[in-house]
Amino acid sequence: MLESVPVKELINAIKCELEANYQDVVVEGEISNLSLSSSGHWYFTLSDSEASLSSAMFKMDAFRNPEIKKFKDGDKVLCFGSISVYTKRGTFQLITKRIMVQGKGNLQEQFELLKKKLMLEGLFDLNRKKVIPYYPKKVAIITAQSGAAFQDFLEVLYRRTKSIEVVLIPSLVQGDDAPKALMHALDKALKVGGYDVIIFARGGGSMEDLWAFNHEALVRKIAACPVPVISAVGHQVDFTLCDFVADLRVETPTAAAEVLSEHYAKVFIRLKHMHDRLLSNIERAHSRLERRFLSVSPNQILKIIWERVHGYQKRLARLDFIHRHHEILGLHEKQFLLDDYVNRLQNQMEKRLRIHNEKLEKNHSVLIAMDPKKVLGRGYAFVTNKNKKVINSKEVAIANKDQSLELNFHDGSVSVKIHQP
Numbered sequence: 001m002l003e004s005v006p007v008k009e010l011i012n013a014i015k016c017e018l019e020a021n022y023q024d025v026v027v028e029g030e031i032s033n034l035s036l037s038s039s040g041h042w043y044f045t046l047s048d049s050e051a052s053l054s055s056a057m058f059k060m061d062a063f064r065n066p067e068i069k070k071f072k073d074g075d076k077v078l079c080f081g082s083i084s085v086y087t088k089r090g091t092f093q094l095i096t097k098r099i100m101v102q103g104k105g106n107l108q109e110q111f112e113l114l115k116k117k118l119m120l121e122g123l124f125d126l127n128r129k130k131v132i133p134y135y136p137k138k139v140a141i142i143t144a145q146s147g148a149a150f151q152d153f154l155e156v157l158y159r160r161t162k163s164i165e166v167v168l169i170p171s172l173v174q175g176d177d178a179p180k181a182l183m184h185a186l187d188k189a190l191k192v193g194g195y196d197v198i199i200f201a202r203g204g205g206s207m208e209d210l211w212a213f214n215h216e217a218l219v220r221k222i223a224a225c226p227v228p229v230i231s232a233v234g235h236q237v238d239f240t241l242c243d244f245v246a247d248l249r250v251e252t253p254t255a256a257a258e259v260l261s262e263h264y265a266k267v268f269i270r271l272k273h274m275h276d277r278l279l280s281n282i283e284r285a286h287s288r289l290e291r292r293f294l295s296v297s298p299n300q301i302l303k304i305i306w307e308r309v310h311g312y313q314k315r316l317a318r319l320d321f322i323h324r325h326h327e328i329l330g331l332h333e334k335q336f337l338l339d340d341y342v343n344r345l346q347n348q349m350e351k352r353l354r355i356h357n358e359k360l361e362k363n364h365s366v367l368i369a370m371d372p373k374k375v376l377g378r379g380y381a382f383v384t385n386k387n388k389k390v391i392n393s394k395e396v397a398i399a400n401k402d403q404s405l406e407l408n409f410h411d412g413s414v415s416v417k418i419h420q421p
Helices: 007-021 059-064 066-070 106-122 148-160 178-192 216-223 241-245 251-295 297-318 321-330 332-369 372-376 393-397
Strands: 025-036 042-047 052-057 076-086 091-101 138-143 167-171 197-202 231-235 382-384 404-409 412-417
Touching: 007 042, 007 076, 052 241, 059 066, 059 251, 059 393, 059 412, 076 372, 091 382, 106 178, 106 241, 138 148, 148 167, 148 197, 178 197, 178 216, 197 251, 216 241, 231 241, 297 332, 321 404
Parallel strands: 052 091, 138 167, 138 197, 197 231
Antiparallel strands: 025 042, 025 076, 042 052, 076 091, 382 404, 404 412
């Protein structure tokens, strides 16, 4: 007689056997009876023409597989998970950890296989890479017309330089038709010609979202492109085969704008530095010349002369004999000596006045040579406003419409009016 065993013991033995041997399985089939419980768990049945299997996806796994909400009865899927036995009912089911549409297969595996194939052909060799021009004049960007990637690219580029002409060639960047659209856009760019760089741009996403940029025909077309190509697809952690075959791979579309404008930005910084230095030197030279001009101005020279004359006058006043006769009575013997002093003093004054007159005439000649009208006589002119104030080109450009200005020449002036276009 056979020995009996409790139901629980038999079920536990089966449970241990199944769960130990079917930890990681991949099952393909059609979904049916798909339902969502109040606790957030999903329950469904996987079936083919000959069998069916109960399946479940718990709440936390459903968060990692949001596409399950889009599935419907009859969809063919691949489920990754393990077998679990429910002891109380004596049933088993597939606890699904990951689910995807059947037919896509393992994208990462496809990616690695194609990457290895193209690498062996030499499409990713560094010696095939073309140099990105330092100062590109015209670039084409292939991306979605309504996507944020293009706007982000323009915002960064035009903030750094406006010397680069950008042409958008719109294309699909996601979906089954995207590879064909991307290749058509590249053909269009090459047909138009005149581009220094061609950029493929797209924002980040999953491997499925970026799969169009792993299309073999597109990768080969980029490799054969005679124009340097920049791949700006995805984010820092995203890689596509277009990244490996392109002449330069950057992390984001905005990074592509920074690369293209890098040398323009450096030139702008150098020019600004040189402009500031030149302006500073001009201001110092102007200040120096202004101080020299003030030191030899007629008013300054006359002031010095009058101070000296005034000093001589006070010294002469102290030698007034008529009003000081009471001081020198009894000093007749000194009279001749005083006369001699007076004569010497007068001679000295005349000599000094003659020297100062010569200096004054010399300075006057210098002033005549520096007369602005002499400069105007060589063909120059200057503009003044109604207040007789000399104005520069910027003030002329912003003058009110029909405002009367005066154009001054060496032999006179004429009134002019500014008519803004």
